Amino acid sequence: MGAIRGRLEFRRTGLSTRSTTSYDRIMTAALIDSAVSLAFSLHANKGAYALLVGSGVSRSAGIPTGWEVTLDLVRQLAATTGKLDIADPEAWFRETYRQDPDYSDLLDQLFKVQAERQQCLKRYFEPDADEREQGLKTPTPAHHAIAELVALGYVRVIVTTNFDRLIEQALEARGVVPVVVANADQVRGMLPLVHQTCCVIKVHGDYLDTRIKNTVPELETYSPEMDRLLDRVFDEFGLILCGWSGAWDPALRSAITRAPSRRFSSY
Incomplete structure (x- = not known):
């Protein structure tokens, strides 16, 4: 509103808009989305x-991020050892394996051939029937x-x-x-x-x-x-x-x- 009032003041005083070029540029920049x-x-x-x-x-x-896929794989790995619903998959993996979880390393260790890795990843990035019906993925x-x-x-x-x-x-x-x-x-x-x-x-x-x-x-x-x-x-x-x-x-x-x-x- 202040900007609008200022513009009206210029008009009331009869000043030419051509003499307020800088002012106009500022006002235009503020008004145009x-x-x-x-x-x-x-x-x-x-x-x-x-x-x-x-x-x-x-x-x-x-669609999950790559890191979310990594953490989900860690959760599944933990489940095979009897650790269900772990609160911090990253911390569990680091404590168990003495290294940070890595997407590529996990896939290489869990699935020995490329075809197996691709089948695993499809469920994260490609919709099943229910997801497609919901418009997901x-x-x-x-x-x-x-x-x-x-x-x-x-x-x-x-x-x-x-x-x-x-x-x-x-x-x-x-x-x-x-x-x-x-x-x-x-x-x-x-x-x-x-x-x-x-x-x-x-x-x-x-x-x-x-x-x-x-x-x-x-x-x-x-x-x-x-x-x-x-x-x-x-x-x-x-x-x-x-x-x-x-x-x-x-x-x-x-x-x-x-x-x-x-x-x-x-x-």
Whole structure:
């Protein structure tokens, strides 16, 4: 209300609005919602923005994080020793095995072949009949909105920390077949971004690949290949953050902060 009253005062005194340029800019910035600014930027700069999609987008679909999968596996392991309903799976594992629980190590120890590991992980990331009926572990309206932006050409690059395939499923439902890059080998073999309709960069990997990153040491660094790709994305594209806090991803934070330029805004 103070801002409105101030603007009325300028009008009452007969001062020209042209003489209050700085004031007007401040008032306009305060009045225009950031979502409106984002919409204008997307419309005017088609394909110039990349999305950074975090776990907040998949959590609403009932998808667990990699760490939650790890802790659930630890609970199941504890149950085989007669320890049911342990309050702190991480502490139990550390006390029992004298090391921190690790996603990849656990899967390798519990399941000896890749096919067994994949079958185990499917129940965490793929819906059963009841979950599908409830709309769980399937693309949410947010995933479909992302797919629509891609189909219309407003977004071509999606960076995500999520292991699931909900983004890919939403894209395919919209008729878009993305190039998915989830490890250093795929980065080396990919076409340049300029030649791609849609590229999904899964910086922490895919749930069907046991090399996914979810422990603190794993999240501190990326491969040189992934770092170089992210450097290009964050230098050449604006950035729209969706459901990502940055609290647990030091390597990704570093990639964003070391970008040499800011050609487009971040939202």
